[in-house]
Structure formats: structure tokens, C-alpha cells
Amino acid sequence: MTLDRDAVAARIARDIPYGAYVNLGIGAPTLIADHLPDELDVTLHTENGLLGMGPAASGDAIDGDLINAGKQPVTELPGAAYFSQADSFAMMRGGHLDVCVLGAYQVSAGGDLANWHTGGPDAIPAVGGAMDLAIGAKQVWVMMDLLTKEGAPKLVTSCSYPLTGIGCVSRVYTDRAVFAVGPGGVSVLDRFDITLEQLRDLTGLDLT
Amino acid sequence: MRDKVVPDLAAALDGVSDGSTVLIGGFGLAGQPLALIDALLEQGASDLTVVSNNAGNADFGIARLLAAGRVRKVVCSFPRQSDSYVFDELYRAGKVELEVVPQGNLAERIRAGGAGIGGFFTPTGVGTLLAEGKETRVIDGRSYVLESPIRGDVALIGAHRGDQLGNLVFRKTSRNFNPMMATAATLTIASVHEIVPVGDLDPETVVTPGIFVDRVVRVEVAA
Numbered sequence: 299m300t301l302d303r304d305a306v307a308a309r310i311a312r313d314i315p316y317g318a319y320v321n322l323g324i325g326a327p328t329l330i331a332d333h334l335p336d337e338l339d340v341t342l343h344t345e346n347g348l349l350g351m352g353p354a355a356s357g358d359a360i361d362g363d364l365i366n367a368g369k370q371p372v373t374e375l376p377g378a379a380y381f382s383q384a385d386s387f388a389m390m391r392g393g394h395l396d397v398c399v400l401g402a403y404q405v406s407a408g409g410d411l412a413n414w415h416t417g418g419p420d421a422i423p424a425v426g427g428a429m430d431l432a433i434g435a436k437q438v439w440v441m442m443d444l445l446t447k448e449g450a451p452k453l454v455t456s457c458s459y460p461l462t463g464i465g466c467v468s469r470v471y472t473d474r475a476v477f478a479v480g481p482g483g484v485s486v487l488d489r490f491d492i493t494l495e496q497l498r499d500l501t502g503l504d505l506t
Numbered sequence: 507m508r509d510k511v512v513p514d515l516a517a518a519l520d521g522v523s524d525g526s527t528v529l530i531g532g533f534g535l536a537g538q539p540l541a542l543i544d545a546l547l548e549q550g551a552s553d554l555t556v557v558s559n560n561a562g563n564a565d566f567g568i569a570r571l572l573a574a575g576r577v578r579k580v581v582c583s584f585p586r587q588s589d590s591y592v593f594d595e596l597y598r599a600g601k602v603e604l605e606v607v608p609q610g611n612l613a614e615r616i617r618a619g620g621a622g623i624g625g626f627f628t629p630t631g632v633g634t635l636l637a638e639g640k641e642t643r644v645i646d647g648r649s650y651v652l653e654s655p656i657r658g659d660v661a662l663i664g665a666h667r668g669d670q671l672g673n674l675v676f677r678k679t680s681r682n683f684n685p686m687m688a689t690a691a692t693l694t695i696a697s698v699h700e701i702v703p704v705g706d707l708d709p710e711t712v713v714t715p716g717i718f719v720d721r722v723v724r725v726e727v728a729a
Contacts, residue, residue, distance in 0.1 A: 340715035346533045346607065347679045362536060362728075363678040369534040369587075380678055382713075383533075383559075384617045385608030391627075414634070422597055423606045423635075430610035430630045435704060464633040482574040 299491040300473040306441060308333040309488070310399060310471050313439075317338045318396035319389075320344055321431060326370040327399040327441050341397055345427040347386050350378030367427065387427070390434035398435035400428065402467075404457040407503055409467040409479045411440065427463075430464030444500065445474035451501040453477060455483065474500070480504035509670040510720045511690040511701055515545035515577070518695050518723040522551040522660055528688040529616065529658035530568060534587075537680030539697045543567045545709040546662065550577045556560075557616070557656055559609065561585035561593035564574055571624035572596055579603035581656070583612050608636060611653050613686055618655035620689025625654050630687045661691030665714070670696035672719030681713065688718045697725045 299308065303326050311333035312322060321343045322328050323393035331353070334340045342351040344366045351366060360371040389395060402413040414428045415421060432438060442452055453470055469487070470477040474490035475497055485506045486494060498505050511516050511535025518671055519542065522528075528546070538558075545568060561580045562569030569592040569694055580602060585593050591594050595603040607615065608630045627650035631637045640654040663684045666677035674696055676684060688694050696714075701724050 312705075332595055344679070346536070347682050361678065363680040364672040365534060365536050374678070379679055380676075382681055383609065383613035384684050384686050387613050391610055391628065419691075420592060420598070422586040423604075424584045425606055425608050425636065426584040427609040429634060430637065433629045433632070460635050 301490050302473070304329055306471055306473055309476065310439065310441060314338065314340060314397055319349070319394065321345065321390070321395050321398040321435060323398070323400040323431065325341040325401045326400060328366075328368065330399060330441075340373050343386075343389060344372070345431070347381050347383060348374065348378060348382070349389070350375045363365045368492055389431050390427070390430050393434065393436055395435040395438045397439060398431045399439045399441055402440045402452065403455050405440050405442070405467050405470050405479060406454050406457050407479055407484045408481060409465045410457050411438070411462045411467050414462045415460045417460045418434075424449060428462050432466045436469050439469040439471060440467050441471045442479050443472045453479075453501050453503065454504065460471065477505075507575060507670065507704065510672040510716065510719060511670045511724070515541060515723055515725070516548070517666065518542065518697070518721050519549040522546060522549055522691070524551050525553045526659040527557065527657070527678055529585045529656075529661040529691055530686050531662065531664045531682065531684035532567070533550045533559050533564055533679065533682040535566065537664040537676065537684050538567045539662045540567045540728055541710045542662040542664070542695060542697050542723075547571055547574055547576065551625055553578050555579040555581065557658060558585060558611065559583050561590055561604075563587065564589045565592065567627055569593065569647055572602065574593055578600055579605065580631050581607060582605055583609040604637065605665040613683060615653055615656040616683065616686040619657040622688060623655055625652055627651065627654055638670075644704040656690065658687070658691035659693065661687040661694045663688050663694060663696040663714075663719070664700045665696045667702055667707065668696055668719070669679045669702050669707055670722070670724045671704055671717070672696070672715035672716030673707050673723055674698065674719060675707060685714050688714045693721075694719050695721045695723070699727050
């Protein structure tokens, strides 16, 4: 059994601490917002310059001047604040964000992140805020499938794609299990109807 | 009283030279001063280096400047988007140079340019392709890479409201790179949707003080 993206998002939401300032990366991590209960009192940061971001905007609420980092129209919540890019990345680089959740091509056992560039000959490199996010938040978590469409593990001994940051990821949430990564190697925090042995076979990693 | 308001877009862009480095505000289309960019196209300057977060959307703004062959080099954080086909084609054909800069480094390099800072050490990008060839230093046990300031000959700023002294306020997430860029160019040109009488902007909420702004021109809100 594998969890679908929405279920992985819900699983991540369960681990976000009360009152946290959180940045959710473009793509699948934005789904996490739908699973954050109001009483958790989480404040969402979007790096294009808003703290206190609300849900996606629709209909008359769509305003071209109010977008998220994925350039989708969003809303502001009471108590929101707007700021420049310099302030926004000071929040990030300065360690003021509690949690950031990013997508990834690969994460290494030691917590290296590759999520910005495939390095392919025809690829146009585009980094956006990925490198700043990777090193900025107090905790950097990754949300990704454990395997590529071809069945290759994305949790690896060492990344083959160009790096976004070194040793920056602490936790990896996948459709099959949740992992802690870092200097001590990889340990399994949660499994979704799969054995430790099966996870070792899939990843080829010395999981504990 | 000094009056930085110019009558029209042609006056706003007057004197921009070939080979200029042009800082252009905006994140996607939010805060991107489309009318100023169109006026720059009209004005005719070429061989430009454009510094902006993105490399153009669809056929608007920066994309239009690129399509007209006016841009030699783009310095940005995120060129590749679902609607960046103009840039993509030029880049793949080798017709435009690209320097990719992490978004926070881009913001801080421009801030440094405007603030008279000669460079700064940042943890962003350490150990990656984007730090190759740059000086690194360990400070208090953490690795940092040296980044250089960026300055422009011209900055095109998309603001919301302004006065004749050049004081500016922005609207929602259209603020983005605009305030830093306003500080970092020899000639800063701001478009606003509304020009208000001097004294009407609350001094406590002015985002860009007029000292940073050379010309202000009123434009219609883009449809």
C-alpha cells in the first residue's frame, strides 16, 4: 500500500508544531495547508512577501497583486503582513521560520537535498528560493514519493543530481514511510503497511 | 517644491542607453512594471542586461523585450516557468546569456548594491553549482559564500501609489523586489497607479522614500 499525496500531506500536518511559522514549497507541499486545523495556530509564509497567507483565491477574491510563490492567486488572513524580498529572505536565512517542507528529486542519507536542477543537457536551470529555503528554516522536511516512476529510490546514499543544499534535510515524508536523515544515517519513523526489510530492499540503504 | 512626476512614459524612459543594466521589479506579473517595459521597448535601447526574478511571462513585459532581441543577458532566480516560452527558445538557441541566482541572494545582492555594501557572506548555495569559483569562509563553524552587490544603470519599479517627491507605497505581494531595486540604480523610474498630493502618504507607511526615486509616471492598472 502507498499513501496518496493528500494522505502524505495529512501525515506531515500532524507533525507540525503548535504555533509554527511554516513555508510550504511549490507543488505537492501546498496540499499540507488543507490539513492544518485552525487551533494549531500555524502562520504560513510565502517567500514572495507575505506572512499570514490564507487559502487559494477564487472568483471575485482573485487579485493579481496577491499571489503565492507558485504565482497562484491566494488570500490574506487577519493579521497578515506584506514585506519586500530582502525581509522575506531575512526571515528564512535568519532562521526565523520553524518548518519548511519542500519537494525533491533526491535526498541523501546524510540530508543533502537535490531539488532544483536535473543537470540534463536541455534543462534550463531555475532555482528560485529553493537554496535559501534549504538552509534557512530551523527544520527542513521533504515530501516526495520514495521511488521514481521507473522504480529507482529517491532516498539515496549520495545525490546524483546537482545539490540544492548540504546536510540540510532532517526528515523525509514519502508515500511508503517517514524517515529521519542526517549525520547518524537514516532511521524509519513511520511505515505505511510495509516492513523495514522491504524498505531496505527498495532503497538499498542500511535503515534502522 | 521638487516634482519628479513626468508627463508620460516616453519622458519616463528618456535617455536609457544601449548596454544598460536594467533592474526590473516584479515576481511573475505581480509588481512587474509592464507599461515601463513597453515604453523601454518603444524607446529603443538594446544590448541590455535585465535583472529580475523571472525571465518573462507569456508575451508580456520582459518577454516582449526578449522577443524583440533587446536583451543580451538575464540575471534572475527562476527563468523556467509554464509560460516562459520566449526566454526558453532564445536560451536554447544560445541567443541570450543567463546567470541564475538564488532568490534570496538576488534580493540581498541588490540590497547591498543600493546600500553601499561591497559584498556579503551567505550560507545560501554553499556546496552547490551556484557557488562554484566563489570565495567561501567558515564563520562560527558555519560555511558561507561571498556574494557581490548588483547595481543597475536603470531600475523600473512597479508601485501602487506615489507623490511628486517620489515617495512610494506598494500593494500586497507586488512589493517583492521593487523596494531594493529602487535603491540600487543610477536612474530609478517608478510607475504608479495613483499620484497623491504631497502629505497624503502616511510617513510611517512610506515603503520607498523619495530619495531613491528619480522619475514617477502614472499608468493605468493593467487589465
